[in-house]
Amino acid sequence: MSIVYLNGQWLPMDAAQVSIMDRGFLFGDGVYEVIPVYSRRPFRLAQHLARLQQSLTGIQLSNPHSEAEWTDIAMQMAARADAPDQSIYMQVTRGPMAVRNHAFPPETEIRPTVVLMSDPLLTPPQSQVDHGIAALTAADIRWLRCDLKVTSLLANCLLRQQAVAAGCAEALLFRDGVLSEGSASSIFVVQNGELLAPIKDHRMLPGITYDVILELAERHGLPFAVRDISEAETRAADELWMASTTREVLAIVELDGRKVGAGATAGRPGPIFRAMYAWYQDYKNTVMRHG
Numbered sequence: 001m002s003i004v005y006l007n008g009q010w011l012p013m014d015a016a017q018v019s020i021m022d023r024g025f026l027f028g029d030g031v032y033e034v035i036p037v038y039s040r041r042p043f044r045l046a047q048h049l050a051r052l053q054q055s056l057t058g059i060q061l062s063n064p065h066s067e068a069e070w071t072d073i074a075m076q077m078a079a080r081a082d083a084p085d086q087s088i089y090m091q092v093t094r095g096p097m098a099v100r101n102h103a104f105p106p107e108t109e110i111r112p113t114v115v116l117m118s119d120p121l122l123t124p125p126q127s128q129v130d131h132g133i134a135a136l137t138a139a140d141i142r143w144l145r146c147d148l149k150v151t152s153l154l155a156n157c158l159l160r161q162q163a164v165a166a167g168c169a170e171a172l173l174f175r176d177g178v179l180s181e182g183s184a185s186s187i188f189v190v191q192n193g194e195l196l197a198p199i200k201d202h203r204m205l206p207g208i209t210y211d212v213i214l215e216l217a218e219r220h221g222l223p224f225a226v227r228d229i230s231e232a233e234t235r236a237a238d239e240l241w242m243a244s245t246t247r248e249v250l251a252i253v254e255l256d257g258r259k260v261g262a263g264a265t266a267g268r269p270g271p272i273f274r275a276m277y278a279w280y281q282d283y284k285n286t287v288m289r290h291g
C-alpha cells in the first residue's frame with residue numbers, strides 16, 4: 001500500500017480521507033504540481049514550488065507552507081516511496097466549507113487541504129520513442145488562465161479522452177488559429193531546422209520540461225524562436241514534438257491521420273527529435289540524477 005501525505009500526516013492510501021465538503025471535490029477549487037524524482041532527487045523542485053506559488057496566487061489562496069516546509073515534505077516523500085524514480089503529485093485545495101457556496105469562506109475559516117502522493121515514474125515505452133505517436137487537433141475549449149496549474153481539469157480530460165478514443169496519444173489545441181499546447185503537454189514545432197515554441201502566456205502552462213528543452217536547444221546550438229505558431233504552420237511542420245515531466249519528449253508522427261513531415265522521415269521521428277531526445281537522456285543521467 002503506498003503512503004500518502006495528508007495535512008501533516010503520513011498515512012497508507014486507504015486511510016487518507018477528505019471531507020465531501022472540500023472545495024476541491026465540489027468545485028475543483030485547487031492547484032497542483034507533478035514533480036519528477038530521479039534517483040530520489042526531486043528535479044527542479046524550486047521551479048515547481050515557484051509555479052505552485054503562481055497558481056496559488058492566481059486563485060487567491062494563501063500558501064499553507066513556506067518553501068522550506070514544502071521542500072522538507074517533498075524530500076520526505078521522495079525518501080519514503082518505494083521507487084527511486086518517481087512522479088510526486090502535490091495538491092492544495094481551498095479545503096472544506098460549512099455549506100456549499102461558490103464564494104470563498106472568510107479567510108480565517110479557510111483550512112487548505114494538502115495532499116502528496118508518489119507513483120513510480122513511468123517514462124514512455126521504447127516503441128513510442130522509436131516510432132513516435134499519433135495526435136489529433138481540437139479547439140482549445142479551456143478557460144483563459146491556462147497558465148495556472150489548477151485541479152479543475154475537465155476540459156483537459158475531455159480533450160485527452162477524445163484523442164485516446166481516436167487511437168491517439170495527445171490532442172493539439174488551437175485557440176483563434178494559434179497553437180497553445182497539448183491536453184497535458186507542451187508542443188514544439190520544427191520547421192526548416194528551427195525549433196518553434198509557443199509563447200508562455202495565459203494560453204498555456206509554463207512547462208518545466210519546456211524550459212529544459214529550450215535550454216538544451218541553446219546549449220547545443222539548435223536555433224529556436226518563441227512566438228505564435230499558426231495552425232497552418234503546425235500542419236506543415238517538418239517535425240512535431242510533445243513534452244512533459246512524465247512523457248519527457250516524444251515525436252508526433254501522425255496528425256489527424258496524416259503523416260507529419262516530408263521525404264524520408266515523413267511519418268517517422270525526425271533527425272532533430274533524435275538529437276533532442278539524446279541530449280535530454282544525457283542531461284537526465286548526468287544532471288537530473290546527481291543534482
Ligand code: PDD
Pocket residue numbers: 034156181182183184185186204205206207208209210243244245246
Ligand atoms: N501535466 N501543459 C499541460 C496542460 C500539462 O498538463 C502539462 C503537464 C504540461 C507540461 O508541464 P511540465 O513540463 O511541467 O510537466 C503542459 C502534468 C504532467 C499532469 O497534469 O499530470
